[in-house]
Amino acid sequence: MSVSAVELERRRVRRSQSLRRALLATLATVVFFGVVGLLVTSSQGWPVVKRTFFDPHSAVDAFPSVIKGFGLNVVMFLVAEPVILVLGAAVAIVRGTRSAALFPLRVVAVLYTDVFRGIPSILLVFLFALGVPALRLTGVPTSLFWLALIALVVSYGAYVAEVFRAGIESVHPSQVASARALGFSNAQTMRHVVLPQAVRNVVPPLLNDFVSLQKDTALAGAVGVFEALFAARDYANFHFNFTPYVVTAVLFVALTVPLARLTDYLGRRSLGGRLSGVAR
Amino acid sequence: MTLLSLAGVKKSYGDKMVLDDVDLAVAPHDVVCLIGASGSGKSTLLRCVNLLEQVDDGVIEFDGQDITDPRVDPRTVRRRMGMVFQAYNLFPHMSVLRNITLAPQIVHTVGQDESRTRAMELLDRFGLADKADARPDQLSGGQQQRVALARALAARPELLLLDEVTSALDPELVGEMLAVLRDLAAEGTTMLLATHEMGFARDVATSVCFLHEGRILEQGPPSQVLVEPREERTRQFLRRVL
Ligand SMILES: Nc1ncnc2c1ncn2[C@@H]1O[C@H](COP(=O)(O)OP(=O)(O)OP(=O)(O)O)[C@@H](O)[C@H]1O
Ligand SMILES: [Mg+2]
Numbered sequence: 001m002s003v004s005a006v007e008l009e010r011r012r013v014r015r016s017q018s019l020r021r022a023l024l025a026t027l028a029t030v031v032f033f034g035v036v037g038l039l040v041t042s043s044q045g046w047p048v049v050k051r052t053f054f055d056p057h058s059a060v061d062a063f064p065s066v067i068k069g070f071g072l073n074v075v076m077f078l079v080a081e082p083v084i085l086v087l088g089a090a091v092a093i094v095r096g097t098r099s100a101a102l103f104p105l106r107v108v109a110v111l112y113t114d115v116f117r118g119i120p121s122i123l124l125v126f127l128f129a130l131g132v133p134a135l136r137l138t139g140v141p142t143s144l145f146w147l148a149l150i151a152l153v154v155s156y157g158a159y160v161a162e163v164f165r166a167g168i169e170s171v172h173p174s175q176v177a178s179a180r181a182l183g184f185s186n187a188q189t190m191r192h193v194v195l196p197q198a199v200r201n202v203v204p205p206l207l208n209d210f211v212s213l214q215k216d217t218a219l220a221g222a223v224g225v226f227e228a229l230f231a232a233r234d235y236a237n238f239h240f241n242f243t244p245y246v247v248t249a250v251l252f253v254a255l256t257v258p259l260a261r262l263t264d265y266l267g268r269r270s271l272g273g274r275l276s277g278v279a280r
Numbered sequence: 281m282t283l284l285s286l287a288g289v290k291k292s293y294g295d296k297m298v299l300d301d302v303d304l305a306v307a308p309h310d311v312v313c314l315i316g317a318s319g320s321g322k323s324t325l326l327r328c329v330n331l332l333e334q335v336d337d338g339v340i341e342f343d344g345q346d347i348t349d350p351r352v353d354p355r356t357v358r359r360r361m362g363m364v365f366q367a368y369n370l371f372p373h374m375s376v377l378r379n380i381t382l383a384p385q386i387v388h389t390v391g392q393d394e395s396r397t398r399a400m401e402l403l404d405r406f407g408l409a410d411k412a413d414a415r416p417d418q419l420s421g422g423q424q425q426r427v428a429l430a431r432a433l434a435a436r437p438e439l440l441l442l443d444e445v446t447s448a449l450d451p452e453l454v455g456e457m458l459a460v461l462r463d464l465a466a467e468g469t470t471m472l473l474a475t476h477e478m479g480f481a482r483d484v485a486t487s488v489c490f491l492h493e494g495r496i497l498e499q500g501p502p503s504q505v506l507v508e509p510r511e512e513r514t515r516q517f518l519r520r521v522l
Binding site for chain 1 (some may be wrong): 282327330332353355358359361363364365367368370371372373382383386387388428430432435441
């Protein structure tokens, strides 16, 4: 394909412009982090901080027990997430029902979201882990791991229910009118028209909640579940070295960054979709 | 014989009287056009007929049955009517074909093959056969409205309710929609529609109702209401829109 001289010149200029921009970005980054690094490492307390927080020996030493604990965090998250999704969706759907027979269920759903959204997650973890075993109920798990996990499910379920409810309310009212006009029942309208659109709208905020859930699995450590933070604290208390905390932090970052990026990506994509689909 | 009749229908939102003592009759094969300024109550009237709104007083009868009786299940009434709104009719998360076949399948329990055949027949007729698998947002506004019409017709309704189905369309797309409606009218489809298209009302309507602040001020054949209106208000309205 032949290209005119003007276009060739334009391409040359664009290439040199982007080269210059890349150089500037690199330079700025090196200078910025160099200055920050210099400021930190030249501070008076740095040698002590370096020894207690960034000690390679302690990092290696503590790693096996921290990573083992981190396995629990990951398992908790993987088990809790689907359960929370189902619970949240169920509560949101119940709140949207109209039938008179379901009135008591609606009351329960409203109470549930109001109460459990108001209680700090860490407090719920304490209440479940310490309170439930004291009840001595048969058939109820007594392992701290499961009790802490249930506390997180209950706490996040209330949030996710509200996210779903917002998603349901964001569906254009004409969609509901159209479904009704076609003779759909309330349940059919919900299932075929409202929910599919609501779910699509709430994917980014839901992922956001899950990033926060991943981190909050560390709350289980507060009642003695041997997850990553607890393992790190165990090591730190014993060896007077805080490096395992930094190791734990790095592990959590490594876990949440992919999800956070996915959230951004989906958020942008759904925004684009909404902008291009205006004249529906 | 009448298919639909309204007698003394009243509807208000809060203190605002939106329909004030409306009487109206639609016989089979009639095309009744509701005209009137924005806010005069055209959409509200159509929504009351479809039981999307509850009337505050008066009676609506459909095929001899009082459908404003609270013991009547609105779904059984809506199944026998088709309705198209001004915009946002189609379900954006399904294909065009699925939009049309969903109600026949889940509301009317028509089989998959039969509902598809019927849907393709309608799409073909409206010149949209090649769009069956498209998503609604891949269609032009005019195409979307024709799909919405096909969807409303899929279950062979006895009455078609249309609420300004062309008013969200670009001028060049209005014509194709109106052509389809003309065809349906010629076939004898019974329609009650709100419209700003006076040309269409003049050519196609069997009767035109002029609504003003929730009252039907004047109704009659288009040759009378649109050409030599009795009421001063009608004359003012027509001067503004023609
Ligand atoms: N859900 C509602 N709540 C309160 N007021 C409403 C509601 N729906 C309609 N109205 C009011 O009722 C009046 C009649 O509305 P309606 O939509 O029936 O008018 P219209 O004749 O269809 O107008 P347009 O030509 O603009 O579509 C308006 O004043 C409107 O503000
Ligand atoms: Mg209207």
